[in-house]
Structures are given as C-alpha cells and as structure tokens.
Amino acid sequence: xxxxxxxxxxxxxxxxxxxxxxxxxxxxxxxxxxxxxxxxxxxxxxxxxxxxxxxxxxxxxxxxxxxxxxxxxxxxxxxxxxxxxxxxxxxxxxxxxxxxxxxxxxxxxxxxxxxxxxxxxxxxxxxxxxxxxxxxxxxxxxxxxxxxxxxxxxxxxxxxxxxxxxxxxxxxxxxxxxxxxxxxxxxxxxxxxxxxxxxxxxxxxxxxxxxxxxxxxxxxxxxxxxxxxxxxxxxxxxxxxxxxxxxxxxxxxxxxxxxxxxxxxxxxxxxxxxxxxxxxxxxxxxxxxxxxxxxxxxxxxxxxxxxxxxxxxxxxxxxxxxxx
Amino acid sequence: xxxxxxxxxxxxxxxxxxxxxxxxxxxxxxxxxxxxxxxxxxxxxxxxxxxxxxxxxxxxxxxxxxxxxxxxxxxxxxxxxxxxxxxxxxxxxxxxxxxxxxxxxxxxxxxxxxxxxxxxxxxxxxxxxxxxxxxxxxxxxxxxxxxxxxxxxxxxxxxxxxxxxxxxxxxxxxxxxxxxxxxxxxxxxxxxxxxxxxxxxxxxxxxxxxxxxxxxxxxxxxxxxxxxxxxxxxxxxxxxxxxxxxxxxxxxxxxxxxxxxxxxxxxxxxxxxxxxxxxxxxxxxxxxxxxxxxxxxxxxxxxxxxxxxxxxxxxxxxxxxxxx
Numbered sequence: 001x002x003x004x005x006x007x008x009x010x011x012x013x014x015x016x017x018x019x020x021x022x023x024x025x026x027x028x029x030x031x032x033x034x035x036x037x038x039x040x041x042x043x044x045x046x047x048x049x050x051x052x053x054x055x056x057x058x059x060x061x062x063x064x065x066x067x068x069x070x071x072x073x074x075x076x077x078x079x080x081x082x083x084x085x086x087x088x089x090x091x092x093x094x095x096x097x098x099x100x101x102x103x104x105x106x107x108x109x110x111x112x113x114x115x116x117x118x119x120x121x122x123x124x125x126x127x128x129x130x131x132x133x134x135x136x137x138x139x140x141x142x143x144x145x146x147x148x149x150x151x152x153x154x155x156x157x158x159x160x161x162x163x164x165x166x167x168x169x170x171x172x173x174x175x176x177x178x179x180x181x182x183x184x185x186x187x188x189x190x191x192x193x194x195x196x197x198x199x200x201x202x203x204x205x206x207x208x209x210x211x212x213x214x215x216x217x218x219x220x221x222x223x224x225x226x227x228x229x230x231x232x233x234x235x236x237x238x239x240x241x242x243x244x245x246x247x248x249x250x251x252x253x254x255x256x257x258x259x260x261x262x263x264x265x266x267x268x269x270x271x272x273x274x275x276x277x278x279x280x281x282x283x284x285x286x287x288x289x290x291x292x293x294x295x296x297x298x299x300x301x302x303x304x305x306x307x308x309x310x311x312x313x314x315x316x317x318x319x320x321x322x323x324x
Numbered sequence: 325x326x327x328x329x330x331x332x333x334x335x336x337x338x339x340x341x342x343x344x345x346x347x348x349x350x351x352x353x354x355x356x357x358x359x360x361x362x363x364x365x366x367x368x369x370x371x372x373x374x375x376x377x378x379x380x381x382x383x384x385x386x387x388x389x390x391x392x393x394x395x396x397x398x399x400x401x402x403x404x405x406x407x408x409x410x411x412x413x414x415x416x417x418x419x420x421x422x423x424x425x426x427x428x429x430x431x432x433x434x435x436x437x438x439x440x441x442x443x444x445x446x447x448x449x450x451x452x453x454x455x456x457x458x459x460x461x462x463x464x465x466x467x468x469x470x471x472x473x474x475x476x477x478x479x480x481x482x483x484x485x486x487x488x489x490x491x492x493x494x495x496x497x498x499x500x501x502x503x504x505x506x507x508x509x510x511x512x513x514x515x516x517x518x519x520x521x522x523x524x525x526x527x528x529x530x531x532x533x534x535x536x537x538x539x540x541x542x543x544x545x546x547x548x549x550x551x552x553x554x555x556x557x558x559x560x561x562x563x564x565x566x567x568x569x570x571x572x573x574x575x576x577x578x579x580x581x582x583x584x585x586x587x588x589x590x591x592x593x594x595x596x597x598x599x600x601x602x603x604x605x606x607x608x609x610x611x612x613x614x615x616x617x618x619x620x621x622x623x624x625x626x627x628x629x630x631x632x633x634x635x636x637x638x639x640x641x642x643x644x645x646x647x648x
C-alpha cells in the first residue's frame with residue numbers, strides 16, 4: 001500500500017513540500033505506516049523549466065490531478081479562486097486537504113471545515129506563522145482552557161522593517177528595500193506593510209479560538225507605513241518599542257479585534273521579538289500567559305507544518321472528525 | 325455512558341484536577357462525548373480535613389480505586405514508589421494514565437510507555453514545565469523535523485532567584501527566602517537550586533526527542549547556589565544574564581547534555597525569560613529555531629495540562645497507539 005499525495009502549486013512552498021517528501025521519505029514512511037508517493041503536481045504554466053524527474057506527473061489540469069485519486073492534496077497556490085473550488089471538489093471526493101493559503105482560508109475556512117466534517121481532515125497550520133505551530137498549540141490548550149485574549153506579531157516583513165528602524169536607525173524606505181533585497185518582502189509589499197496579511201491570519205485564529213470572526217469591516221486594520229519619526233523617537237526615549245500587533249479579545253461575548261502598530265513596554269511578552277520572526281502571546285484562563293515564537297516564513301519551515309498536518313490527519317482518522 | 329476518572333494524590337495538583345473537572349464540566353462533556361465522573365481519590369492520610377462533598381469516594385487503599393474500574397487515572401503523587409507500581413497495575417488493567425510525576429517518569433517512563441503500547445494512552449505533559457505545552461509542541465514538530473538541539477529553563481524557582489539577584493540586586497539568601505514566602509520555592513529547596521528538578525525534566529525531554537537518555541552519571545548537573553558575586557557582576561557589565569540552562573544536543577549520534585548556569589547574551593532566545601516562567605528554545609532541521617515560554621508551576625496550569633492530555637487520549641484511542 002502507498003499513500004498518494006498531490007501538490008497544487010509549485011512555487012516556494014509547493015516545492016518545499018516536494019523536497020520534504022523526498023528527503024524525509026524513510027522517516028515519513030515509518031510514521032505514516034506506508035510510503036507517500038507523489039501522484040501529481042498542478043502548475044499554472046507547463047512550459048516553465050522545473051528541476052523535476054521525468055517520472056513526476058505535472059499537469060495544468062486539475063481534473064487530471066483528481067483522476068489520480070490522491071489520498072491527500074497539499075495546496076500551495078495563491079488567492080481565493082480557483083483554490084476554494086478545487087478544495088471543495090477534493091473534500092467531496094474524500095481527499096484530505098492541507099492548505100497554506102491564508103487569504104482563501106480566512107474567507108472560506110469555515111465552509112471547508114463544515115463540508116469536511118466526519119469525512120476528511122483539513123490541515124491549515126501553515127496558513128498562520130509558517131512552521132511555528134501556533135494553531136496546534138492553541139488547539140491543545142482549548143481542550144481545557146478558554147483563551148481570553150491573544151496578541152501576535154503575524155507579519156515577519158513588518159517586524160523586520162520595524163526592527164531595522166528601531167535597532168539600526170534606518171529609514172522606512174531603506175529598511176523596506178533591504179527586506180526586499182534579503183527576500184523577506186515581496187516586490188509589491190502592500191499586503192505586508194498595510195497589515196492585510198496579518199489581518200487574514202488573525203481572522204483564522206479568531207475562527208479557531210472563538211468559532212467565529214468579527215465582521216471584517218469592523219476590525220481596524222492599519223499598517224506600518226504611517227508611523228512618524230517622532231513616534232519612533234518617543235517610544236525609544238521611554239525604553240519602549242513599536243511593534244505591529246494583531247490582537248483579539250472576547251469581552252462580554254463580543255469579539256474586539258485590531259491590527260495596528262502599538263507601543264510595547266519592555267515587560268510585554270512581544271517586546272523582545274526582533275527580525276522576521278512571528279510570535280503569539282496568549283492568555284488561557286487556567287494556564288495563564290504563554291508565548292510562542294518562531295519563523296514567520298521560509299520554504300522548509302512552512303512546508304514542514306503542512307507535512308506535520310498531514311501525518312496528524314493520517315494517524316488520527318477516522319478517530320478525530322476534524323483536525324482542529 | 326460516563327467516563328470514570330480517579331485521582332491519585334490530593335495535594336496541590338490533584339486538587340487542581342478535581343477543580344477543573346467540576347468547573348469545566350460542560351465543556352469537557354462536550355469534548356469527551358460523555359460526562360467525566362470522579363470515581364475515587366487516593367490519599368495518604370484519610371483523617372486529614374478536605375473540602376470535598378460526601379459523595380466523593382476517598383480512600384487510602386489503591387485496590388479500592390482499581391475496584392471502581394476507572395477509565396483514566398490522574399496521578400499527582402510524589403516519588404518513584406509506590407507510584408510506578410500503581411501505574412503499572414493501571415496499565416495492566418487497560419486504564420489510561422495521565423501523570424505529573426517527573427521523578428518517576430524520568431526513571432520509568434520508557435517502561436510505562438512500552439507496557440502501554442497498543443493498549444492505553446500515557447499522558448505526561450504535566451511532568452515538564454507545568455501547563456506550558458512543551459511536549460505536545462515537540463511531538464508535533466517531530467512528525468517532520470529532526471530536533472538537533474534544545475536549551476531550556478526548566479526550573480521556575482531557580483529562574484526566579486536568578487532574576488531577583490540580577491534585576492533587583494538581591495543576595496542569594498534574600499532571593500531564596502522571598503521565593504519561599506511567595507510560594508515559588510519549597511521549604512527544602514534542594515531539588516530546585518541544585519538542578520535536580522531540571523535534570524529530571526531534561527531526561528524526559530531526551531526520551532521524547534531522541535528515544536533514549538544519556539547515562540545519568542554522565543550529565544553534569546550543577547545548581548545555582550555556587551555562583552559568585554563576581555560572576556554576576558561580570559555578566560551584568562557585558563549586558564549578559566546568568567540563567568540556569570538544561571541543554572541537550574545530538575552530535576554524531578551521541579547525546580551531550582548538561583544542567584548548569586550559563587551566561588547568555590541579549591541575542592539568546594532565553595535571555596529575556598525573567599521570573600518563575602519556564603521556556604524552551606529548540607532547533608528543528610526544517611523549521612529552524614522556536615521558543616515557547618509559559619508557567620513553570622501553578623495548580624491550575626499543571627492540572628490543565630493533565631486534563632488536556634486525557635482529552636487527547638480519549639479522542640484519539642485507539643487510532644493512536646501512543647500519546648507521544
């Protein structure tokens with residue numbers, strides 16, 4: 001018996017999943033109880049050169065992926081559609097789904113999870129903070145705890161830029177360009193520096209923790225591109241740091257969320273988070289405050305979260321109805 | 325149907341489990357699929373006054389606990405024996421076991437896990453860093469990652485004393501007395517300040533990560549009671565901090581472990597951990613560096629880890645053969 005896996009998208013993350021399936025083959029076979037065989041990769045552009053053996057089936061037709069009858073689909077494409085339609089079809093055919101697509105999952109995650117209930121697993125750890133197992137940690141805590149509040153640094157690009165400005169005295173433009181040069185920021189950095197990327201991740205966290213999201217329009221979403229030199233100076237003079245914080249809290253049954261720069265004192269759990277890292281600071285009613293810090297991006301880090309999700313699903317089904 | 329739970333030991337942690345089973349009853353019933361009913365509490369001294377309703381069965385005879393046929397035993401007693409014998413009998417009778425006993429588990433954990441294989445679950449998150457889900461996080465990462473190295477602050481008492489000395493200029497004796505007054509240190513603080521407590525936790529981590537332990541005699545184990553004022557001053561003058569670090573690393577197939585005070589520079593992931601917190605800094609070959617920080621003690625924090633373990637076991641069995 002083999003486990004048949006397909007990968008949707010062969011960008012950075014999709015290629016990372018491919019690499020891990022190859023390099024960790026023996027380890028994964030042992031944990032999954034059978035070898036994981038790649039049965040197909042879906043790409044946009046068939047004519048692009050890729051370093052893949054000829055034996056790997058590459059197609060630009062999703063139906064041809066489904067025709068392979070995969071046991072699991074690793075989805076690493078961008079944007080809401082056709083991704084959501086693809087995954088809906090997969091779940092319909094009882095294929096487990098592991099996704100790294102935060103924009104799609106923030107909007108359609110609940111529908112996918114409802115559709116999947118009782119049938120297949122949906123893994124989405126990689127949508128939020130790359131390989132840092134934030135969702136898995138929260139899922140565990142929620143077994144006994146109520147989580148009353150979270151504050152998180154969810155955008156590595158913004159945190160890198162803010163760190164460069166405050167630790168090294170760089171200007172915003174200079175720090176952004178350096179982030180781009182080092183591969184930490186996209187050519188078009190809008191989603192990162194305007195706060196949208198952190199917003200999507202916060203909505204996914206809200207869904208997991210509170211089983212609902214605040215209405216998107218009600219959430220103040222502010223980026224890091226309007227912080228003035230005076231604001232940075234004021235913070236520094238008082239020993240504080242400005243960090244881009246996504247937060248959500250339940251007060252009297254209502255969710256209060258925001259995504260915006262905040263001034264943190266040295267005693268705050270996220271004050272020491274520098275560079276491209278992500279981190280979450282949460283409060284459980286039994287456990288108290290917890291902080292988890294790790295990479296916010298990275299090919300293998302993100303792909304490893306996806307492979308972990310799959311193994312968890314594969315080992316648990318059908319005992320667990322839902323992954324989270 | 326109800327789930328029958330017994331508690332061994334009614335000290336701080338055992339009472340915490342009792343409290344959570346009462347206060348979170350509805351939540352736990354929903355997650356477990358049935359109400360969890362307390363079928364007995366094992367105590368040392370029956371004549372001691374306890375705030376328990378008359379309906380709760382309290383005994384000093386372990387056989388009477390087994391006679392109740394519990395589905396799960398929450399073990400919160402101290403020391404190797406009779407604890408290990410108790411749990412061996414429980415596993416023999418197909419009772420799930422959740423333990424907070426680090427001394428017993430460091431020594432006998434492997435034997436319990438082997439004995440339990442295929443039959444019941446063994447939860448031991450609470451043995452290490454209280455409610456901070458270090459073991460669960462590592463277990464998840466190990467699905468895809470090799471963990472090459474960990475460094476951890478595993479003794480909250482030592483960290484509290486070191487923080488008081490370095491942040492507030494207190495002397496060792498003064499800091500220790502304050503820790504005792506605030507309930508962070510035992511009347512006999514030997515296990516904490518000599519490093520033994522951290523050592524046991526490190527051996528449990530070693531077993532989980534590397535499926536083996538270094539020979540106990542080979543591990544340098546040094547406490548915090550011999551650090552000189554000069555050493556503190558030297559560290560401070562260079563912007564560094566002395567922290568009590570338990571570390572383990574696999575080099576060429578050999579485990580290198582130590583438990584001792586170390587000088588950490590501000591860039592180290594554990595430099596900012598002050599007070600009674602525990603924290604672990606680990607390196608995964610795919611995910612890179614991760615840090616998890618949270619409470620190292622506390623009645624409800626520790627008990628919540630035990631309840632989480634049980635739910636995980638209850639939801640997973642028999643799909644998962646072992647909890648970790």
